[in-house]
Amino acid sequence: MSAGTLLARHALLPAGWAGDVLIGWDDGGVITTVEVGHSGAAMSTAQWVIPGMINLHSHAFQRAMAGLTETAATTGDDNFWSWRALMYRFAGRITADQLQAVAAQLFIDCLRHGFTAVCEFHYLHGSVVGSAAARPAEMAERVALAARECGIGLTMLPVLYACSGFGGQALGPHQQRFRSDVDSVLAMVDGLSSLRDGQFEVGAAPHSLRAASLDQMAALATALPAGRPLHIHIAEQQAEVDACLAYSGRRPLSALFDAIAIDERWCLVHATHLDTAECAALAASGAVAGLCPSTEANLGDGLFALAPFIGAGGRFGIGSDSHAGHSPVEELRWLEYGQRLQRQRRAIAVDGRERRVGDYLWQAALRGGAQASGRPLGALAPGRRADLLVLDASHPHLADAAASEVMGLFLFAGNDNLVRDVLVGGRWVIEGGRHAAQDQVASRYRAALAQLREDL
Known part of the structure; x- marks a missing residue:
């Protein structure tokens, strides 16, 4: 430079x-x-x-499987959970060299379309399932090397993934590569911190309420160095909401907010299925709603309550998540058009100061993405x-x-x-x-x- x-x-x-x-x-x-x-x-x-736009939610390895799950099952019951079967097969077998190659392709795709920074929600820890053990942070380091080669900014978020369902259910055989606990995540954060500079930051990410306990999340948030970003999947699927209600009697976002002081450090990814009170609470917290419209559409997740969230002063950014797309234009267009179809009117993403939809969307996503990245970006x-x-x-x-x-x-x-x-x-x-x-x-x-x- x-x-x-x-x-x-x-x-x-x-x-x-x-x-x-x-x-x-x-x-x-x-x-x-x-x-x-x-x-x-x-x-x-x-x-x-x-x-340049910030891509606040990425699973880089999933770039390699984009478009490969578009065949209907014979039962006709295709959803997030059936998609996950192929994701597990890719996750279990991808090597460090392959991940670096896939991530580099993704990052060039992103750069060419206007993403200048990425937040990598990284849960591919250690070695290929069934092979000799590797250092837990090796795969994260390879993603960082790909970002360096391509010149994109990166926030690495090692993921806490300790169980397979609410109540501490044991990880399944396809999830063994994701296995981590608070100490191992903090060790990865510490090891990766030597790479921190103007182009690279390190935070952490409890995967979801399904995959980590609230006590573990609280311990991770307390131990993470001050100012570092924290991301989590929340309420992406209705089945997740139903399972959380069955286990705890509370909806996922409410359960999280009841247990942990959620503030500006946090990015709540998807937040698709919120009730009115949860939407207001998320807006009031100062946390960022991480919206991934192309993936949420591809997986049949549902639509975020954008208009009331904007009305409550909520902050949001965009990510390409599973990389069915890799363009901020596509994400923002999906975001606005989904709302128009749902509400049967036009020009949803505006506020009292900015009535031009394109200007509002770009500026709002810049602010939310910069906050979620933990880096001085977005303006x-x-x-x-x-x-x-x-x-x-x-x-x-x-x-x-x-x-x-x-x-x-x-x-x-x-x-x-x-x-x-x-x-x-x-x-x-x-x-x-x-x-x-x-x-x-x-x-x-x-x-x-x-x-x-x-x-x-």
């Missing part, structure tokens, strides 16, 4: 669009200058510049990481566009990728729509995929 400047004829700043904006960054990849109305020179110039502002996207001003979708129209066109006009160039931490990683290592990474990915599919 090296210091640099970019003159944006139009830049999306926290307060909205501004003209002739000089953006400067230092050799550590941190923005030092944002000067509106600049009339001088810069190292480069672009027409439309927006902050073209001094002190934040120099992560930005240059949109393709020559594309017909943006022809003769006014600034007030650009985000609507970007998110809701057609399926062409309008991201031309991507800067991450002060380094240009995508230029003209391509990554310098794109062909080599794709070759390694194809080889890894061929190996993984041999015995499926």
Whole structure:
């Protein structure tokens, strides 16, 4: 990385669009200058510049199985639980080399479409099931190496996964690779912390109320260094809500809030099935709702209560989760369109200050994603990481566009990728729509995929 400047004829700043904006960054990849109305020179110039998006929920290895579960079962009873069978087979056999290859492909996919940072919800600990033991953190380190190679920012979240169901049910044979406890997760956090820098952070993630006890979650939250992010799956499936009610008499989010002081450190992923009181409690807590619309649609999870959550001042961000998609445009479009279909009206994601849906969605997801990542991201502002996207001003979708129209066109006009160039931490990683290592990474990915599919 090296210091640099970019003159944006139009830049999306926290307060909205501004003209002739000089953006400067230092050799550590941190923005030092944002000067509106600049009339001088810069190292480069672009027409439309927006902050890079944060992908707040990822299981990188699942990139390799995207699209492979789209055949109906003979019973016709296809849901999250039937999808999970193939996921277990991939999880049990993927090697460290294969994971690194798959993660690198995913990260280039994400960068090309406008994600400049990822939060990796990582539960592939140790070795392939049935083989010799490996260091628990080796797989996480390989994901970190893939992120370094591709130039994407990363928040690694080693997962606490101690049981298979409510009440401490024993892990099944396909879940042995996920096995961890509070001490082993903290050991992984400690080991990975030597890698922390401007591009890499380490938090932790109790998997869910199904996979860890509330006492274990509380112990992990207390022991994790201050300020580090905590993520958890919550209320993704109605079956999970029903099981939690049967076990404890409480719904998952209510049970979590009753036991632990949930605050801004937390990201509650999915939160699909909340009642009215839970929705208000989540908004009031300051925690982020981690929404993954393409995966939630792919798995038939359901729809988040977005309008009341926004009305209550709730914070949200987006993730691509199982990587049925890897574009922030797709996630935000699914998020808005799902709400429109459910409510049978248009323009759902707005508030009293911002009535343009595209601008509201992008800015809100930036704020929530930055908070969930535990990194200084999400805005073209001094002190934040120099992560930005240059949109393709020559594309017909943006022809003769006014600034007030650009985000609507970007998110809701057609399926062409309008991201031309991507800067991450002060380094240009995508230029003209391509990554310098794109062909080599794709070759390694194809080889890894061929190996993984041999015995499926």
